[in-house]
Amino acid sequence: MSDTALNMDAPLSEATRNNVRWITLDRERQRNPLSLQMLNVLTEALDRAGVDPSVRAIVIAANGPVFSAGHDLREMSQRDGEERAAQIARMREILDCCSQMMLAIVNSPKAIIACVQGTATAAGCQLVSACDLAIAADTATFCTPGVNMGGFCTTPLVGIGRNVHRKHAMALALTGDAFSAEDAVRFGLINECVAADSLVDRTTELAERIAAKSAQGIRHGKADFYRQIDMPIEDAFVYANEAMVRAMTSADAEEGKAAFFEKRPPNWGDA
Structure with a gap:
């Protein structure tokens, strides 16, 4: 340490x-x-x-x-x-x-x-x-x-x-x-x-x-969670849907999907 x-x-x-x-x-x-x-x-x-x-x-x-x-x-x-x-x-x-x-x-x-x-x-x-x-x-x-x-x-x-x-x-x-x-x-x-x-x-x-997880995924995911949690549920779904699209089309998400299909550890990008 x-x-x-x-x-x-x-x-x-x-x-x-x-x-x-x-x-x-x-x-x-x-x-x-x-x-x-x-x-x-x-x-x-x-x-x-x-x-x-x-x-x-x-x-x-x-x-x-x-x-x-x-x-x-x-x-x-x-x-x-x-x-x-x-x-x-x-x-x-x-x-x-x-x-x-x-x-x-x-x-x-x-x-x-x-x-x-x-x-x-x-x-x-x-x-x-x-x-x-x-x-x-x-x-x-x-x-x-x-x-x-x-x-x-x-x-x-x-x-x-x-x-x-x-x-x-x-x-x-x-x-x-x-x-x-x-x-x-x-x-x-x-x-x-x-x-x-x-x-x-x-x-x-x-x-x-x-x-060991994607720093990019955690950074955006944490922010999105706290942003939507106090919204009315209808607004939260609208916001979360767009956030999900952004998350699942990010560079790390593409790498994660490729690693899943290729049965290998993911190689995450920089934090």
Whole structure:
């Protein structure tokens, strides 16, 4: 595995193996908060991986017992002697950066997998929901505990509510309770729950399998999926039909069909 981030002060690390970029949150002692620094650095890492032709899939992982505890509450709280307007401006900046980071995942041309080894809380749970796929250890838990502190996890529900049935989303938000990885599979928040000691191997296998597919097909297919999913069904069919025509007449699709008939591995074009 080759390291691609050399800044020892960065709150995450980056490494690439077999065309998979691993982006690992690395503030274990602070429970990997989505601080303003973390959000900016993570967005930059996603952007770099998105334009790197050697990267064909991305994994977001974390070190320590917590995947991410969400926003840094110290950044969100009013400081001694601070005007309320200054606090509100800082909160809006953090939330805007968080929204942009989540959109960077959705809009990335690469498939992105969350590898969840521990607790994913609030915006950390939202981070899991933003990824295209998610695999969690059977010891992982998921919660949106804003209600326990007199607030409400409104922004996390933007992503979570687009992954799971609204009653499951509201159960998370209204109770503030932690739900198991098995529950998260049942809710539709994650794809798989595996034994903790096999999490990295299972995520690696899935990521490398996706990385072996056509980068062109994944790039356009991912964008088309997210574009049509919130359309009325009639509009979605119209859009998807045209997207399907484009996909099935692309250079990689022609190569894929030829490889199928010739019973050989396909030779995909450049990413």
